[in-house]
Amino acid sequence: MGDMPILRINALTKTFDDFTALHAIDLNVHDGEFLAIVGPSGCGKTTLIRLMVGMEEPSDGAIWLRDQRIDEVPANKRPTCMVFQSLALFPHRTVGQNIEFPLKLRKVPAAERKARALELLALLRLPEDYYGKRIDQCSGGERQRVALARALAFDPEILFFDEPLSALDYRLRKTLEKELRELHLRTGKTFVYITHSLEEAMVMSDRIAIMRAGRFEQIAPGAEIYARPSSTFVAEFMGEVNLFDVSANAGDLTLSGRAAGQFSGQQGTLMIRPESLRILAPEEAAEVAVSGTVTAEYLLGSRIQYAITTAGDKSVTVEVLRENGIDGGPGTPVRIGCGASACHLIAEA
Amino acid sequence: MRGRERRLGLLYSLPVSAFLALSFLAPILLVAAFSVMPPKVFSLANMPDFSAYGEFLTQGYWRSVAWSLGMALAATLILFVLCWPLAFAMAKVFRGFTLVLTIGVVMTLFVSENIRLFGWVLTLMKGGLIEGYIRHWTGVGYDGLLYNVPIIIFGLVYVYLPFMLFPLAQGISMVPDDARQAAYDLGATRWQILREIELPLASPGIVVGSLLCFVLSAGAIAESKLLGGQAVIVIADEVETAFTYGQNWPLGAALAMVLIAIVGGIAIWGIAKADLDAMIGRRR
Amino acid sequence: MKTGKFAHAALVFYGILVLAFLYLPLVSVGFASVSKARYLSFPIRKYSTDWYGKAVESDTVRDLLFLSLKVAGIVTLLAMVMGFFGALAFARYQWRYRKLFQKLILLPIFFPQTVLGLALLMWFNAIGVIPSWKTAVVAHLVWIAPIATLVIAIRAYSFDPALEEAARDMGANTWETLREVTIPLLMPGVVSAGLFAFLLSWGNFPLSLFTTGADSTLPEWLYAKMVSGYSPLVPTVGMLSVAASAVLLALGLTAPWLLRSLRKMRS
Numbered sequence: 035m036g037d038m039p040i041l042r043i044n045a046l047t048k049t050f051d052d053f054t055a056l057h058a059i060d061l062n063v064h065d066g067e068f069l070a071i072v073g074p075s076g077c078g079k080t081t082l083i084r085l086m087v088g089m090e091e092p093s094d095g096a097i098w099l100r101d102q103r104i105d106e107v108p109a110n111k112r113p114t115c116m117v118f119q120s121l122a123l124f125p126h127r128t129v130g131q132n133i134e135f136p137l138k139l140r141k142v143p144a145a146e147r148k149a150r151a152l153e154l155l156a157l158l159r160l161p162e163d164y165y166g167k168r169i170d171q172c173s174g175g176e177r178q179r180v181a182l183a184r185a186l187a188f189d190p191e192i193l194f195f196d197e198p199l200s201a202l203d204y205r206l207r208k209t210l211e212k213e214l215r216e217l218h219l220r221t222g223k224t225f226v227y228i229t230h231s232l233e234e235a236m237v238m239s240d241r242i243a244i245m246r247a248g249r250f251e252q253i254a255p256g257a258e259i260y261a262r263p264s265s266t267f268v269a270e271f272m273g274e275v276n277l278f279d280v281s282a283n284a285g286d287l288t289l290s291g292r293a294a295g296q297f298s299g300q301q302g303t304l305m306i307r308p309e310s311l312r313i314l315a316p317e318e319a320a321e322v323a324v325s326g327t328v329t330a331e332y333l334l335g336s337r338i339q340y341a342i343t344t345a346g347d348k349s350v351t352v353e354v355l356r357e358n359g360i361d362g363g364p365g366t367p368v369r370i371g372c373g374a375s376a377c378h379l380i381a382e383a
Numbered sequence: 384m385r386g387r388e389r390r391l392g393l394l395y396s397l398p399v400s401a402f403l404a405l406s407f408l409a410p411i412l413l414v415a416a417f418s419v420m421p422p423k424v425f426s427l428a429n430m431p432d433f434s435a436y437g438e439f440l441t442q443g444y445w446r447s448v449a450w451s452l453g454m455a456l457a458a459t460l461i462l463f464v465l466c467w468p469l470a471f472a473m474a475k476v477f478r479g480f481t482l483v484l485t486i487g488v489v490m491t492l493f494v495s496e497n498i499r500l501f502g503w504v505l506t507l508m509k510g511g512l513i514e515g516y517i518r519h520w521t522g523v524g525y526d527g528l529l530y531n532v533p534i535i536i537f538g539l540v541y542v543y544l545p546f547m548l549f550p551l552a553q554g555i556s557m558v559p560d561d562a563r564q565a566a567y568d569l570g571a572t573r574w575q576i577l578r579e580i581e582l583p584l585a586s587p588g589i590v591v592g593s594l595l596c597f598v599l600s601a602g603a604i605a606e607s608k609l610l611g612g613q614a615v616i617v618i619a620d621e622v623e624t625a626f627t628y629g630q631n632w633p634l635g636a637a638l639a640m641v642l643i644a645i646v647g648g649i650a651i652w653g654i655a656k657a658d659l660d661a662m663i664g665r666r667r
Numbered sequence: 668m669k670t671g672k673f674a675h676a677a678l679v680f681y682g683i684l685v686l687a688f689l690y691l692p693l694v695s696v697g698f699a700s701v702s703k704a705r706y707l708s709f710p711i712r713k714y715s716t717d718w719y720g721k722a723v724e725s726d727t728v729r730d731l732l733f734l735s736l737k738v739a740g741i742v743t744l745l746a747m748v749m750g751f752f753g754a755l756a757f758a759r760y761q762w763r764y765r766k767l768f769q770k771l772i773l774l775p776i777f778f779p780q781t782v783l784g785l786a787l788l789m790w791f792n793a794i795g796v797i798p799s800w801k802t803a804v805v806a807h808l809v810w811i812a813p814i815a816t817l818v819i820a821i822r823a824y825s826f827d828p829a830l831e832e833a834a835r836d837m838g839a840n841t842w843e844t845l846r847e848v849t850i851p852l853l854m855p856g857v858v859s860a861g862l863f864a865f866l867l868s869w870g871n872f873p874l875s876l877f878t879t880g881a882d883s884t885l886p887e888w889l890y891a892k893m894v895s896g897y898s899p900l901v902p903t904v905g906m907l908s909v910a911a912s913a914v915l916l917a918l919g920l921t922a923p924w925l926l927r928s929l930r931k932m933r934s
Contacts, residue, residue, distance in 0.1 A: 502692025601780020
C-alpha cells in the first residue's frame with residue numbers, strides 16, 4: 035500500500051431535488067487495498083459509487099484520482115470501471131466478445147484481444163471453450179466471472195463493485211467471496227466494494243467504511259469495527275449485540291473489580307456480544323454479571339442461543355456452545371456474565 | 384393443468400382463426416387461383432394459362448412495382464432516421480411527455496388517412512395554407528409542391544410515422560440501462576454505445592417497425608393518388624384499375640399476387656424472426 | 668451518460684415539432700371548413716359556419732353517418748369478443764400451435780389493405796354474396812380483429828396464471844373462472860381494444876372502398892368527392908368526422924375516471 039491515497043474524496047455532496055443523499059463526505063482509498071463500503075439500503079452507498087465511477091455528477095465537493103481531479107470527467111474517460119449489480123453483460127455478445135469489449139474500443143488488434151481474453155478466462159478459472167458461449171448459456175457464478183474478466187480487461191486503476199453477489203444463493207456467494215479476495219491479492223488492484231452485508235465485507239476486505247444516511251459512521255479494518263464499534267448503529271449493524279446504558283447504572287448490570295473501575299460513572303453504552311457472555315455457576319464471580327430468567331432458547335447447530343429477561347424487563351441474548359448450555363428450559367432463573375475485556379464502551383453523544 | 388391449457392388455447396383461438404381462415408386466407412387463395420386464368424374471365428371454370436403473368440412482364444407493370452418498392456424503401460429509411468431520436472427519448476428520457484406524445488400520435492391514426500392527406504393537399508397546394516400566406520405576406524408565391532415523387536414519399540412518411548415510432552420505442556425500451564452504462568463505463572463514446580449496444584439490442588423493434596412501414600408503404604395507394612397526382616402509378620393503383628375499369632380479374636389477381644408475394648414474403652420472414660412474446664409481453 | 672438539460676429540451680422541442688407535423692393538415696382542413704368561399708384559397712377572407720349547417724341538414728350526410736356508425740358499432744362488438752379469446756390463446760395459454768397462431772394474427776396487419784379489399788370483393792362474388800355494409804363489416808374485421816387481439820394480449824401477458832389456478836383450486840369451473848377472474852382482469856384491455864376497433868373502423872377507407880357495394884361510408888364518400896373536384900362540404904364533413912372521433916376518444920379516456928367518481932357518489 036502506497037502512502038498517497040489513490041482516490042481522495044473531499045466534502046462530496048449529492049442532492050436530488052429536496053433529498054440529500056450524501057452530506058459532504060470525505061474518504062481516502064489507499065492504493066491496492068480492498069475497501070468495502072457497507073450500509074443499509076438507502077444509506078447513499080449506491081449514489082457514492084455512481085459518483086466515483088462518473089455515472090452521476092456531484093452537487094458539491096471533489097474527487098481526486100492520484101493528483102488529477104476527476105469529478106467532472108465523464109465515466110467513459112475515467113480509468114476506473116465497475117462491476118454492476120446486474121452485471122450488465124451484453125446479451126447479444128458472446129463471452130469472448132464481452133471480455134474483449136473494452137479492448138475493441140481501444141482498437142486493440144483482434145489476435146491480441148483474443149489472447150488477452152483467454153488469459154482472463156484462465157485467471158478466472160473458466161474453461162477456454164467458454165470464449166464462444168452465449169451469455170444465456172452461462173450459470174450465475176460463471177456470469178460473475180465473465181463480468182469480472184471484462185472489468186479486468188479494461189485494466190482499471192480502481193475496480194468498483196456494486197453488490198454483484200447479492201442475487202446469488204448463499205453457498206455460491208460464499209465461494210465467490212473467497213475467490214474475489216484471492217483475485218484481489220493476485221492482481222494487486224484497488225477494489226472498492228459496495229454491499230449491505232457486513233458479513234460479506236468482513237470476509238473480503240482490508241478496510242470497511244460503514245455508511246448511514248449519507249455519512250460515514252466508521253472507517254476501520256474489520257477486526258476493529260467488530261471489537262470497537264464507534265456507535266450503537268455500527269454495533270447493531272453487525273448482528274445481535276447486547277447494549278446497556280451504563281450512565282443510568284440500571285440494577286440489571288452488576289459491575290465489580292476491573293469493570294467497576296473502567297465503566298462505573300461513565301457516560302455511554304456498554305456493548306457485550308452474545309458469544310462473549312457465559313452462564314455463571316451459582317456464587318461464581320464475574321466482573322460483569324446479569325441475573326434474569328430464560329424466556330426462549332434457539333438451537334444454532336453447534337451453538338445454542340438463549341433469550342434472557344432481566345428483573346428490569348430487559349432482554350439479553352447469550353450464545354454458548356451446546357455443552358455449556360443450561361439444564362432446564364424457559365422459566366429457569368439464571369446468572370450470566372463476562373470479563374471487563376469482553377465489553378466495549380461506546381461513548382456517544 | 385398443462386392439458387387444460389392446451390385445450391383452452393386451441394378452443395379460444397378458434398373464433399378469430401376460423402374467421403381469418405374464411406375471410407383472409409381463402410380470399411388470398413382465390414386471388415392466387417384467378418391469377419393463372421386466361422384474360423378477362425369471371426369464373427374459375429377455365430383452363431389456366433398464366434397469361435396474366437406474361438402481361439405483367441411485357442406490359443411494363445414491373446415499373447409500377449419498382450416505383451412502389453423504391454418509394455417504400457425511401458420512406459422507411461427516412462422514417463427510421465426521423466423516429467429514432469424521438470423513440471429513444473420516449474423510451475429513455477421523457478416521463479410524462481411520453482404519454483402526451485403517445486396519445487397525440489395514436490389519435491391521428493383514428494382520422495381517416497384520406498382526410499389527413501387531403502389536409503396536406505390544402506396545405507401545400509398553390510393557394511393553400513403555406514403558399515397562400517407566403518404570397519399574402521411577401522407578395523411572392525410558388526407553383527405549389529404537389530404532384531411529384533418526393534411528395535408521395537413525404538405522404539408515406541407522414542401516414543406511416545406511428546408504425547415506425549412505436550415499435551422503435553418498444554425496441555429501445557428493451558435495451559437495459561445497465562448495458563448502456565456499462566459500455567459507457569468501459570470507455571465507449573456516445574456513438575460507440577449506439578452502434579455496439581443500442582442498435583443491436585433494439586433490433587427486434589427496428590425490424591418490426593421497418594417491416595411494417597415498408598410493407599404498408601409498398602401497398603399504399605392514397606398517397607400517390609391524392610398527393611402525387613399522376614406523377615407515378617403505384618402497383619396497388621394498377622391492381623385497382625385492372626379490377627375496376629379494366630374488368631380484367633386475372634390480370635388484377637396476378638398483379639396482386641406479385642405484390643402479395645413480395646410483401647408477404649418479407650412480412651413472414653420478419654414475423655418469423657421476431658420474438659413476439661418478448662416484444663409484446665416484455666418477457667426476456 | 669445522462670441527458671443534459673439542453674439535450675432534453677431539444678428532444679421535447681423535437682417531439683412537439685413531430686406532433687405539429689402530424690396535426691398541421693388537420694389545421695388546414697379546419698380552416699377550409701369555415702371558409703365562406705365556394706373555391707378555397709388561403710388566406711381565407713370570409714369566415715362562416717354555413718357549410719356546417721348545410722352538412723348537418725343534408726340527408727346524404729346523415730345516412731353516411733348512420734351507416735358508418737352501424738358498421739363501426741358491429742365491428743367493435745365482434746372484435747372485442749374475438750380479440751378477448753384470441754388474446755388468451757395468443758399470450759396466456761401454452762398450446763401446440765401457439766407460435767403459428769401468433770403469426771396468423773399478425774399477417775393481416777402487415778397486408779396491403781387495398782389488395783385485401785379487392786381480394787374480399789372477388790371472394791364475396793365467388794361465394795355469391797352481394798356486397799353491402801355487411802360485407803364491409805367482415806372486411807374491417809379482417810384487419811381490426813387481429814389488432815384488438817394484440818391490444819388485449821398486451822394485458823394478458825401481465826396476467827398472473829396463479830390467479831386462475833387459485834380460482835380453480837377453490838372449486839371454480841372453466842366458466843366461473845372466466846367470469847370471476849379472467850374477464851374482470853382483462854376488462855381494461857378489452858375496453859381499449861373496443862375503442863381502437865371503433866375508431867379504426869370509423870376512419871377506415873381502403874377496405875370500405877371495395878366492399879360496401881352500393882352502400883357508402885363517410886371516408887369513402889369524402890374520397891369520392893376529393894378526387895372528383897373540390898367541394899366545400901369535404902372539409903366540413905371531414906372535420907365533423909374528426910370531431911366525432913375526438914369526442915369518443917375523450918369519453919373513452921375519461922370513462923374509468925367517470926365510473927370511479929360515479930361509484931364514489933353512490934357510496
